[in-house]
Amino acid sequence: MKIAVVGTGYVGLVTGTCFAETGNTVTCVDIDQEKVKKLQNGKITIYEPGLEQLFERNIKQGRLFFTTNLAEGIKDAKIIFLALPTPPGEDGSADLKYILKVASDLGPILADYTVIIDKSTVPVGTADKVREKIAANAKVDFDVVSNPEFLREGVAVEDFMKPDRVVIGTNSPRARKIMEALYAPYVRQGNPIIFMDERSAELTKYAANSFLATKITFMNEIANLCELVGADVDAVRKGVGTDSRIGKRFLFPGIGYGGSCFPKDVQALAKSASDVKYDFRILNAVMDVNADQKTKLIQKIKDYFKGNLKGKTIAFWGLSFKPHTDDIREAPSLYNIEELLSEGVTIKAHDPEAIENVKKLLGDKIQYFATPYEAAEGADAIFIATEWPEFRTPDFEKLSRALKGKVIFDGRNLYDLPNMKEQGYTYFSIGREV
Ligand code: UGA
Numbered sequence: 172m173k174i175a176v177v178g179t180g181y182v183g184l185v186t187g188t189c190f191a192e193t194g195n196t197v198t199c200v201d202i203d204q205e206k207v208k209k210l211q212n213g214k215i216t217i218y219e220p221g222l223e224q225l226f227e228r229n230i231k232q233g234r235l236f237f238t239t240n241l242a243e244g245i246k247d248a249k250i251i252f253l254a255l256p257t258p259p260g261e262d263g264s265a266d267l268k269y270i271l272k273v274a275s276d277l278g279p280i281l282a283d284y285t286v287i288i289d290k291s292t293v294p295v296g297t298a299d300k301v302r303e304k305i306a307a308n309a310k311v312d313f314d315v316v317s318n319p320e321f322l323r324e325g326v327a328v329e330d331f332m333k334p335d336r337v338v339i340g341t342n343s344p345r346a347r348k349i350m351e352a353l354y355a356p357y358v359r360q361g362n363p364i365i366f367m368d369e370r371s372a373e374l375t376k377y378a379a380n381s382f383l384a385t386k387i388t389f390m391n392e393i394a395n396l397c398e399l400v401g402a403d404v405d406a407v408r409k410g411v412g413t414d415s416r417i418g419k420r421f422l423f424p425g426i427g428y429g430g431s432c433f434p435k436d437v438q439a440l441a442k443s444a445s446d447v448k449y450d451f452r453i454l455n456a457v458m459d460v461n462a463d464q465k466t467k468l469i470q471k472i473k474d475y476f477k478g479n480l481k482g483k484t485i486a487f488w489g490l491s492f493k494p495h496t497d498d499i500r501e502a503p504s505l506y507n508i509e510e511l512l513s514e515g516v517t518i519k520a521h522d523p524e525a526i527e528n529v530k531k532l533l534g535d536k537i538q539y540f541a542t543p544y545e546a547a548e549g550a551d552a553i554f555i556a557t558e559w560p561e562f563r564t565p566d567f568e569k570l571s572r573a574l575k576g577k578v579i580f581d582g583r584n585l586y587d588l589p590n591m592k593e594q595g596y597t598y599f600s601i602g603r604e605v
Contacts, residue, residue: 174198176199177199178201179206179210180255182320183201183252184199191235192225194234202239204239211237219496251277252288257292278306286349287301289315289318292319292376297317301315333357333360333362336363339372347366377440387428397603398603425584426507427464431501434461434501441454484517485519486543487518487546488555490526502525502556503556507582517538519540543570555579562585584603585600
């Protein structure tokens, strides 16, 4: 099938590449000339494990193309994906200007029946708006379908190639048939393609992300309570997570959820609800708790250093919002760095992938190091903000020699308490004994 993907951000690039991988011919369109030039030259623009190999292979085999010209990009395409940004507007609602602009541009240039698919996370009713914009100038039949994307950064290729489920919102039998054929290679293991109306599909995406953010936040509150009553959140997590109704995943407490999706989507769903006069109280509480949770360790640091942080040096391990990505959007690390800098702390940071992105934002306000040990050299303590695998089993003896103070503030509960005691570390984590 000939496919066009408009928008070569995270979702667009993964979607385009993964559709090419099963034999489709895909053209990705973007207005960013510099980005398109790079992609045309075979240079990938995001870090995502496993993607580069697929990207290179599909370019080489003539199935993956890039252009800045929308009309050229959609020529002969039976399917057009819209994978455009929906940033939060001032009031927290998703801003649809990019999507609606492309929809308007598409109307007059569609040459034959086409399925236009919203892949971006968009509020309920967006498919109707897109349809209206296209219809204003279209000369041919078309269908607008909602097909939200559930992939996670860091495991995006795996999530795309073997999705738990594919959600497709359409009432058009013609579009349904095309979508079924398109996704057939990805659901061979029997995972379902769930068809529904467009509005339900749009809401499904927000409901899924908001539910997961709520699940994490609930566990963060249990962790906070554990600290006050002398319980261990790791034990509680295992105890509750083995109940199949609850499930083991997304129960890990820490210094709050971040990233480009959960914060934005929880906020947008709460706003959508309030627009129709529904006070979605649980989501307001989730946002409140998460805001506090991000700097949960700061109080512990202040208490440990008896309120005097000025002149202290902290080795900061992990900058990306989660492991296996260089994405720092809404990363809890940034909130903590800001707090520590304002207290006069010197920050020596290490991250396996995100340093370049942080440099663009913070420049020389903090120092950057290629290894966690170099960052630890002469530091009064370590702060762990992201659970990169390389932090899980450090050489504690080497670390002890590098550090000035054997103190670890761990926002991701990476280490066993008995082991930390044995190694002679003062160890603070989330929801566990000191
Ligand atoms: C999330 C969803 O998981 C995807 O299904 C969805 O497609 C995506 O948003 C999106 O809307 O595009 P992502 O933002 O890549 O994916 O990251 P997650 O792995 O979901 O992690 C989100 C945040 O929750 C991270 O800050 C992570 O550290 C935190 N988290 C996750 C926890 O604090 N505890 C957990 O147990 C799990």
